[in-house]
Amino acid sequence: MAVSTIIDTHCHLDYIQRQEDHPEGAAGTDPAQVLERAKAAGVEFLVNPSVTPARFAEIIALAERFENVYAAVAVHPTDVTDILDNERWLDEIEALLSHPKVVAIGETGLDYYWDTTHADLQKRCFKGLLELGRKHNLPVIVHDRDAHEDVAQMIDEVPGVRGIMHCFSGDAAFARRMIEKNFYISFAGNVTFKKAENLHEAARETPLEWILAETDSPFLSPLPFRGKPNEPARVKHVVEKIAELKGISYQEVAEATTRNARNVFNLL
Ligand SMILES: [Zn+2]
Numbered sequence: 001m002a003v004s005t006i007i008d009t010h011c012h013l014d015y016i017q018r019q020e021d022h023p024e025g026a027a028g029t030d031p032a033q034v035l036e037r038a039k040a041a042g043v044e045f046l047v048n049p050s051v052t053p054a055r056f057a058e059i060i061a062l063a064e065r066f067e068n069v070y071a072a073v074a075v076h077p078t079d080v081t082d083i084l085d086n087e088r089w090l091d092e093i094e095a096l097l098s099h100p101k102v103v104a105i106g107e108t109g110l111d112y113y114w115d116t117t118h119a120d121l122q123k124r125c126f127k128g129l130l131e132l133g134r135k136h137n138l139p140v141i142v143h144d145r146d147a148h149e150d151v152a153q154m155i156d157e158v159p160g161v162r163g164i165m166h167c168f169s170g171d172a173a174f175a176r177r178m179i180e181k182n183f184y185i186s187f188a189g190n191v192t193f194k195k196a197e198n199l200h201e202a203a204r205e206t207p208l209e210w211i212l213a214e215t216d217s218p219f220l221s222p223l224p225f226r227g228k229p230n231e232p233a234r235v236k237h238v239v240e241k242i243a244e245l246k247g248i249s250y251q252e253v254a255e256a257t258t259r260n261a262r263n264v265f266n267l268l
């Protein structure tokens with residue numbers, strides 16, 4: 001039987017190819033090999049979000065080099081100090097939006113787990129990018145760590161914006177709330193963890209037409225690879241877990257998440 005098509009809506013290929021950034025100390029990996037393995041697992045395309053303007057050129061180059069790699073541009077909430085000396089950061093991002101391989105604004109959002117000292121700057125950055133997403137009708141890839149309330153409130157302040165809750169970490173009720181705001185729920189490797197009961201419940205209760213799958217690789221490897229460097233091929237374990245939780249077939253989840261990803265990134 002043919003391998004079902006799946007999509008990795010969020011992976012950091014730039015980190016994967018850089019030896020120095022590997023969280024678990026793995027060697028830098030040739031992205032061509034990583035993409036070969038992803039292809040064998042059924043991954044049709046993947047989206048590489050950026051975390052800082054310093055990486056935009058690298059991410060665009062990867063998207064230009066590989067046909068099935070797309071890019072997103074933004075500033076990660078834990079990297080916001082990178083824009084302190086750069087008044088033109090928002091213009092730089094806006095200028096990249098016309099690139100044919102740029103399909104989203106991301107990643108941006110709020111992270112109160114790693115950094116609360118720059119909460120105001122995180123908010124200013126997030127607000128600017130939500131407004132940019134609305135202006136260009138592009139999805140905004142939202143990073144939300146320990147910041148559910150503020151994230152929801154800020155999205156409410158920009159009516160009409162749409163996007164993705166990446167590496168979803170809330171419960172079923174929060175997922176429902178975000179869907180009402182036109183945000184897809186993207187599950188990552190942590191949904192496979194045995195004690196992630198809130199996430200299991202969220203995956204069970206979230207309608208299939210609002211679910212996406214991602215790896216956030218090289219971070220957050222799913223079971224049975226927890227603690228090891230992650231890569232896009234492993235998105236299949238996320239899809240598998242969602243199917244198991246919902247009590248439906250792998251193929252059904254693969255088809256729905258592929259359709260949803262094509263929709264949200266306008267890759268029809
Ligand atoms: Zn993130």
Ligand SMILES: [Zn+2]
Nearest residue numbers: 010049107216
């Ligand atoms: Zn990420």
